[in-house]
Amino acid sequence: MNAVMTIVSRALLATAACLGFVAPSTAADKVTFLTSWFAQAEHGGFYQAKATGLYEKAGLDVTIKMGGPQVNGSQLLLAGETDFLMGYDIQVLKGREKGLPLVTVASSFQFDLQGIMAHDDVADLAALKGKPILISGSSRTTFWPWLRAKYGYTDDQIHAYTFNLQPFFADPTVSQQAYLSSEPFQAQQQGAKAKFFLFADGGYPPYGSAIVTTEKMLAGNPDLVARFVKASLEGWRDYLKNPEPANALIKVDNPKMTDAQIAYAIDKLKQTKALDGGDAATSGIGIMTAARWKQTYDFLVAANLLDPKTEWQKAFTDRFVKDLKIGF
Known part of the structure; x- marks a missing residue:
């Protein structure tokens, strides 16, 4: 009886598959991330997450696009040409001053390089x-x-x-x-x-190589944002341990990048504790604080570079990083 039932079950499954009744496997969410410059070690965490399957594990199909001197990242982000942007605190605050819905969700480095x-x-x-x-x-x-x-x-x-x-x-x-x-x-x-x-x-206050998205993305797909942030920061954690997977992809995107340049950059990131120093030493890679954002806002206002009425608190959120505590 068991053998007969097995044969029947297999036959029914085969028929259902032919008729399209079997649910397809869940497709990965497609995500585009735009960097700030040509591929380099300072982008290593993102390339590591792609190279080692961290994005795939998070249900993401990530395309990394290189920025450059003629690329207006904010414009591309707001136009929907990219989902996330490697941005900069001052850039985001100036955008908020103009009413642009830019939001920083994590920071690669605890300081600007x-x-x-x-x-x-x-x-x-x-x-x-x-x-x-x-x-x-x-x-x-x-x-x-x-x-x-x-x-x-x-x-x-x-x-x-x-x-x-x-x-x-x-x-x-x-x-x-x-x-x-x-x-x-x-x-x-x-x-x-x-x-x-x-x-x-x-004492220059901005963070470095932050992850920026839009209010629309936060409202419409917070789970995707959370998965992208977590996988990216895990990529950064792993990159300084074993950078070879990411480096291979970096050199594909930017053939002019040399092993010596990459090694020098990684050494400097380690020496200065760009990833795991400061608040990240206790709160994990990617952490941002309101106190630091307020320092950047105060500097810009004092230098007459930002309207004091700018709602600086809306330029960032720590909801995706405060509880991760990703470390080495």
């Missing part, structure tokens, strides 16, 4: 007062007002930075804006002696 690269005879950032400093146009409305207020810099010190290091190499009096793991590495490769001063060490 921006700083100044100077020649090795410079003692500290205060010593650069009155000296020429190369910065990009966009930096005039981000870290420059902070430097001006803290160290007494003046606008006549500004010279244009065109992302070419030759002026720095040629003039021992020149300093320039730099990213923790980029320009200092290039200087090292050229045999130039240089020092890097991280703005965060002086």
